[in-house]
Amino acid sequence: MPQEIKIAMLGARGVGKTSFLTAMYEQFESTIGQTNLQLTPDLKSAAVLQERLGELKSLTDNFEATGGIQSTETSRSFIFDLGKKGTKPSLRLHFQDFPGEYLNSEATDQNREFVKNLLTESVAVLVAIDAPALMEANGKWHENINRPQQITHLFQSVYQDLKSPRLVILAPIRCEKYLQDATSASALLKRVKDKYANLINLFNSEALLPWVASVVTPIQTVGTVVFSYIEVVDNKPHFYFHKTSHDAEYSPQDSEQPLRYLLRFALKLQIERRNWTWGPYSPIRVWLGLDSSLKEAASQSTNGCKLNWGFTVLQGEKWLNVG
Incomplete structure (x- = not known):
């Protein structure tokens, strides 16, 4: 059994x-996969990702972004094993999602406890941000959809009282319109920082x-x-998108970047492990068994x-600086 790392998804x-996870898996081979690493989803994750990939590749010219795969009413895991090609994996990446209802006022104490435990046990947290909700209509729908205050x-x-490092990745998703040039990219980053x-x-x-x-x-x-464009029906926004051309093919960009930062973070902790004492319950300890091939790939x-x-x-460049 490879060592497991939990990554919470908010x-x-x-x-x-x-x-995003579909795009990350799809892009891996052409990016990090060039370092002789392979990323293998478990059978259940592979089935969901294959369904989503089929949907993404068959998008029509004009469509509404509705999330694709039907939302689950329970927590859901996506598990990827990472290791050298042709060998047993040495690291398991466990992305853990949960229904938005777990944060609602109607959520049970058990739901809330699940979320708190997940964030406590997760070395990394990926905060997925709906970029059009953030950017369009002067951010009118941002609070309603992305719920930044609740996440804060x-x-x-x-x-509270952290004694070991954590990595938090703010990941605006569906950013195609906002990365057309340096000016639009700068505006997106500024809006993330502001909101x-x-x-x-x-x-x-x-x-x-x-620590963070x-x-x-x-x-x-x-x-x-x-x-x-946005169409508002019964005070609920519907976000519509169009393809750049009729025959434009699925071609995600930069979806491997969060994984690169995860590996960079892992390598730094591996380097630093001898310099301090880890608490007996620290989830950071799961990073400390990186084998040589994974260290080399992380470095590359x-x-x-x-x-x-x-x-x-x-912030926290010291936890990412492996030079």
Whole structure:
């Protein structure tokens, strides 16, 4: 059994988390996979990702983004084994999602406890941001869809008295329209910083600054679609997109970037492990068995971490600097 790393996924229902994981898996071979690593989903994850891939590749010229795969009413896991090609995997990446209802006022105490435990046990958290909701109509639908304050309050309740590092990835999804040029990419990054200022300030507090690394990694989930317009029905927004051309094919961009940062973070912790004492219940300990092939691949992958065109390290560079 490979060592397991938990990555919590936060984001609204339908924001595109499954599409992101599909794109990450699809792009892996042409990016990090060139380092002689292979990423293998378990059978259940593979089935869901294959369904979603089929949907993404068959998008019509004009469509509404509804989240694709029907939302689950229970927590859902996506499991990927990572290792050298042709050998047994050495690391298991366990992406854990949960229904948005777990954060609603009607959620049970058990639901809330599940979320708190997930964030406590997860070394990394990926905050999926619906980019059109963030950017369009002057951000009118951002609070309703992305729920930044609720996410901030969740981190406030969990990230207390940290004694080991965490990685938080802010990942705007469906960013095709907002990465057309340097100006639009800069505007996207500025809006993320503005609208998530409370969360960023929390991480930058005296108690958390030494422990939390945070990055922004915008993702073009399909690569050949752009936001078109919003139709409001019964005070509920419907976001429509169109393909860049009739025969444009599925071509996601930068979906591997969060994984690159995860490996970069892992390598840094591997390097630092001898310099301090780990608590007996620290989830960080799962990183400490990286084999040589994974270390080498992680080292190579750091060269591909983007730091411009909307990508940035907000804080915690010491946990990402492996030079």
